[in-house]
Amino acid sequence: MASQHLCPLIFTCLLALAACLPALDIRNLHLLNGTLDEIMNVPPEPSQFDNDTLHARQVRDVAPRPPAGHGWPKDCSEVPAGSRSGVYIIQPKGLHHIVVYCEMNVTHGGWTVIQRNQKDTPVTWAESWSTYKYGFGNVRTEYWLGTEYIHQIAKQKVYQVRFVIQDSSDNIHFADYNLFSVEDESHGYRLRLGSYAGTAGDAMTSDNPKTMHDNMKFSTKDRDQDTYSKNCAYSYEGGWWFSACYSVRLNFKGGMTWGSLCKGNCKSSLILLKPASYC
Numbered sequence: 409m410a411s412q413h414l415c416p417l418i419f420t421c422l423l424a425l426a427a428c429l430p431a432l433d434i435r436n437l438h439l440l441n442g443t444l445d446e447i448m449n450v451p452p453e454p455s456q457f458d459n460d461t462l463h464a465r466q467v468r469d470v471a472p473r474p475p476a477g478h479g480w481p482k483d484c485s486e487v488p489a490g491s492r493s494g495v496y497i498i499q500p501k502g503l504h505h506i507v508v509y510c511e512m513n514v515t516h517g518g519w520t521v522i523q524r525n526q527k528d529t530p531v532t533w534a535e536s537w538s539t540y541k542y543g544f545g546n547v548r549t550e551y552w553l554g555t556e557y558i559h560q561i562a563k564q565k566v567y568q569v570r571f572v573i574q575d576s577s578d579n580i581h582f583a584d585y586n587l588f589s590v591e592d593e594s595h596g597y598r599l600r601l602g603s604y605a606g607t608a609g610d611a612m613t614s615d616n617p618k619t620m621h622d623n624m625k626f627s628t629k630d631r632d633q634d635t636y637s638k639n640c641a642y643s644y645e646g647g648w649w650f651s652a653c654y655s656v657r658l659n660f661k662g663g664m665t666w667g668s669l670c671k672g673n674c675k676s677s678l679i680l681l682k683p684a685s686y687c
């Protein structure tokens with residue numbers, strides 16, 4: 409029986425988590441920087457244990473796990489309510505596993521963090537197309553989840569996005585768009601946003617086509633898909649949905665920009681996704 413072979417395998421995995429994780433096919437472990445023990449929901453609870461396995465499990469913190477029979481969460485909104493914020497394994501539909509940071513405390517929780525940055529970051533944001541595609545940085549501090557993974561998550565359902573901006577006086581502002589999607593790579597990861605609400609200002613859409621971000625393709629220093637004669641991503645040292653060039657500059661090593669709220673001196677940014685809620 410396969411189950412007779414399963415228990416020793418699970419036991420081995422629990423004792424050697426690092427060896428087990430490749431079996432989960434997590435492709436973005438580079439975002440963890442070696443801190444595997446900080447994943448909140450590994451491994452999923454198997455159906456059978458022997459005493460040694462139970463002992464091995466007790467070594468680990470008691471953490472929320474995917475509901476039995478439902479597999480891994482497809483995004484952070486499927487992490488059980490009441491769970492702590494932290495690093496979780498998710499598996500978007502049709503995709504391998506990835507690690508993400510789930511923000512479970514603000515606005516009813518369930519938010520998938522796709523970007524986090526602060527002005528004193530050690531992270532270099534002037535990265536290539538392929539680096540942006542699969543993500544970089546540290547999932548617990550400053551990071552980009554990956555343009556491909558953002559696309560894969562956001563195509564599962566109808567999503568909303570929240571931008572959280574810390575201005576130069578440490579005030580926190582937010583900008584919500586009630587729809588968010590990113591087209592696939594063959595369409596340049598073009599951004600599609602819905603209606604704005606919030607306190608930060610509607611900086612992602614603009615009357616000026618030169619500073620528009622909504623409906624723009626994604627550009628990096630080595631892939632110019634903007635509407636500018638030169639390359640905005642190269643000139644302004646970070647990948648983004650550029651036109652010619654920007655009113656929002658969050659993927660940047662240094663003071664960030666959000667419209668007129670904080671031009672070049674925003675202190676931090678956070679971009680959160682969650683399935684849209686309808687009345």
Ligand SMILES: [Ca+2]
Pocket residue numbers: 632633634635636637638639640
């Ligand atoms: Ca150009």
